[in-house]
Amino acid sequence: MKTNKGLVLPGEQLGNAEEIAPGRGTYEYKGTIYASVMGYPDLESASKTISVRALHEIPHVSEGDVVYARVEEIKSMLLVTTVLCSAANGRIVPGYPDGTVHISKAKDSYVDRLEKEFAVGDMIKARILQGYPAVKLTTQGPGMGVVSARCQECHAMLAKLADNKLVCTRCGRREERLVSSDYGKAPPTEETPTPPAA
Numbered sequence: 013m014k015t016n017k018g019l020v021l022p023g024e025q026l027g028n029a030e031e032i033a034p035g036r037g038t039y040e041y042k043g044t045i046y047a048s049v050m051g052y053p054d055l056e057s058a059s060k061t062i063s064v065r066a067l068h069e070i071p072h073v074s075e076g077d078v079v080y081a082r083v084e085e086i087k088s089m090l091l092v093t094t095v096l097c098s099a100a101n102g103r104i105v106p107g108y109p110d111g112t113v114h115i116s117k118a119k120d121s122y123v124d125r126l127e128k129e130f131a132v133g134d135m136i137k138a139r140i141l142q143g144y145p146a147v148k149l150t151t152q153g154p155g156m157g158v159v160s161a162r163c164q165e166c167h168a169m170l171a172k173l174a175d176n177k178l179v180c181t182r183c184g185r186r187e188e189r190l191v192s193s194d195y196g197k198a199p200p201t202e203e204t205p206t207p208p209a210a
């Protein structure tokens with residue numbers, strides 16, 4: 013059974029139809045499952061379904077690119093984001109891939125807890141460390157970090173103060189983030205990114 017992450021070509025055997033089910037990007041012929049597209053096979057273990065993610069569908073972000081991403085979840089060691097668009101030209105990243113920031117790549121100095129630097133819903137500017145198979149990001153370096161954030165109390169936008177702290181424009185609450193020097197500058201998007209709900 014071919015379940016590693018290597019590239020497969022159309023017509024390449026993926027497995028036996030008695031053991032696994034054919035999913036997207038595959039077909040079954042005489043009890044054998046084949047790839048119907050060029051791409052990377054993916055075996056979903058719960059349903060035992062094999063699919064092939066076509067190469068042209070794979071979102072393309074490259075090492076060194078700077079992107080805007082939205083913070084979706086904060087784990088103890090990892091920030092999980094949705095990569096929205098290129099910071100250089102505002103182009104949407106197809107497929108809105110997940111991108112993660114490891115705690116060691118969040119800041120130039122030591123980060124004790126990611127919750128002190130970010131909040132769910134923040135828009136961040138980050139640089140791609142790795143584009144494939146998983147998107148890995150860093151918020152180290154000038155200009156990187158949170159560019160837009162909302163008040164955790166009343167959800168109004170936070171404004172940046174001179175001391176790099178944030179203040180709620182509605183209720184006056186003070187909050188702290190890893191504030192980017194570009195805080196408050198709207199991403200130059202072609203359109204407002206509206207990624208699908210998770």
Ligand SMILES: [Zn+2]
Binds near residue numbers: 164167168180182184
């Ligand atoms: Zn507020």
